[in-house]
Amino acid sequence: MRIELKNICKAYNGKAVLKDLSLVFVPGEPAVIEGVSGIGKTTLIKIIEGLETPDSGEVLYDGVPNGKCRFAPVFQETRLIEDLNAVRNIRLAAPELSEDRIEDELKKLIPSSEFNKKVRDLSGGTRRRVETVRAVLAPSDVLIMDEPLTGLDEDNLRKVAAYIEAGIGDRIFIASSHSELLESFCRVIKL
Amino acid sequence: MRGAALRKTIIVLIWLVLWQVASLLVHNNILLAGPVEAIKALIRLGVTADFWLSVLYTLLKITLGFLIGVITGIIFAFLSYRFRLFRDIVTPPITVIKSIPVASFVILVIIWAGASSLSSVISTLVVFPMIYFNVLSGLDSTDSKLIELGTLFKFRLKDKLSHIFLPSVAPHLRSAIAVCSGMAFKSGIAAEVIGRPLHAIGTGVYLSKISLATDELFAWTFCAVVLAYLFEKLVSLVLRRLLPS
Numbered sequence: 120m121r122i123e124l125k126n127i128c129k130a131y132n133g134k135a136v137l138k139d140l141s142l143v144f145v146p147g148e149p150a151v152i153e154g155v156s157g158i159g160k161t162t163l164i165k166i167i168e169g170l171e172t173p174d175s176g177e178v179l180y181d182g183v184p185n186g187k188c189r190f191a192p193v194f195q196e197t198r199l200i201e202d203l204n205a206v207r208n209i210r211l212a213a214p215e216l217s218e219d220r221i222e223d224e225l226k227k228l229i230p231s232s233e234f235n236k237k238v239r240d241l242s243g244g245t246r247r248r249v250e251t252v253r254a255v256l257a258p259s260d261v262l263i264m265d266e267p268l269t270g271l272d273e274d275n276l277r278k279v280a281a282y283i284e285a286g287i288g289d290r291i292f293i294a295s296s297h298s299e300l301l302e303s304f305c306r307v308i309k310l
Numbered sequence: 311m312r313g314a315a316l317r318k319t320i321i322v323l324i325w326l327v328l329w330q331v332a333s334l335l336v337h338n339n340i341l342l343a344g345p346v347e348a349i350k351a352l353i354r355l356g357v358t359a360d361f362w363l364s365v366l367y368t369l370l371k372i373t374l375g376f377l378i379g380v381i382t383g384i385i386f387a388f389l390s391y392r393f394r395l396f397r398d399i400v401t402p403p404i405t406v407i408k409s410i411p412v413a414s415f416v417i418l419v420i421i422w423a424g425a426s427s428l429s430s431v432i433s434t435l436v437v438f439p440m441i442y443f444n445v446l447s448g449l450d451s452t453d454s455k456l457i458e459l460g461t462l463f464k465f466r467l468k469d470k471l472s473h474i475f476l477p478s479v480a481p482h483l484r485s486a487i488a489v490c491s492g493m494a495f496k497s498g499i500a501a502e503v504i505g506r507p508l509h510a511i512g513t514g515v516y517l518s519k520i521s522l523a524t525d526e527l528f529a530w531t532f533c534a535v536v537l538a539y540l541f542e543k544l545v546s547l548v549l550r551r552l553l554p555s
Contacts, residue, residue, distance in 0.1 A: 168462060170458055190462045190463075191462075192462050194455070196455075198459045200456070202473075202477075211465050211473065214466060214469075
């Protein structure tokens, strides 16, 4: 899989957010997008995911515009099915995995006492970690994370960063972040 | 709880007594038959097979029409949500169906299909637009962020329906069905009064009108009210089981 952005431009209300941006993402070269708030990191991620359309330019998936590509995202704001527990949330994205396998993975980041609670009753940091496990476990070509380390305490920051690094496998990895922890294994793209 | 039930019973009894007193004062069973005459008429009707056949056929036909209206309303709403062109094509005629008086439809259906399936067709026509517009509005108000979540992770269709769309559609569907179940009965029986199919509550109402048997009219009406009430209760019971609150 290869994702290529060609001359992407995007403006909101007449204000240019992304200007003539060209980038290439391939497996084995994890990338972290950095820049101050409001500079267009989330917009860029949404354009790559196909959730936003650029004003000009194109995104090629294996050389094909609108080509087939399976994403495993962590969104900027937590998106979970609130009435389900962590395991069931992950199974929706990875239905072929057994509950035991999912629980084994979750154990790496959250205490097992949290497994059977509805995610609406979990803390912000725990919800974020559930999302990270979901993205890592979901079958995908691209692991794409918008600020995956937000809301985590110092200890969990390291654990989650290490978990992500170990979970990338042969997928493309793209993240937006302000954290040095991702820089340690990613090439940095400054916006 | 027991106090409230007692209070309700006493209020109902007061109204029944007032009704009986009014009928005694009027002293004319054609103008106003009292509750005692109505109950006598109900017992008189209740021992005939024709009465029970009428109740059964009306119940079955209206239930059938109601179910067809609910199911097609849901299917059309999903198609309209999914395909913009479909929505643009079907919404104007459904809006027209919603605003046409039931009486006009009754005449048309009698001409096109005869009186026997009348109450089914009419209850379908009353229920379908309400279900369609309510379900569509539920679908339109589904959280777009959750839709993106389901799309990117490629949730299975049944998971998308049950965890993303159903929570948004359920309140709309529940309130629409609650309103429709009563309306299906009222309009279905009104249609029977005009079309007079063999064995129907509406036909009983019509016959009591031409024979000026007000007591029988009340008996048939009582029967229709009880049926509609039981039907609404049954529907809400089924809904509570099927739809999340």
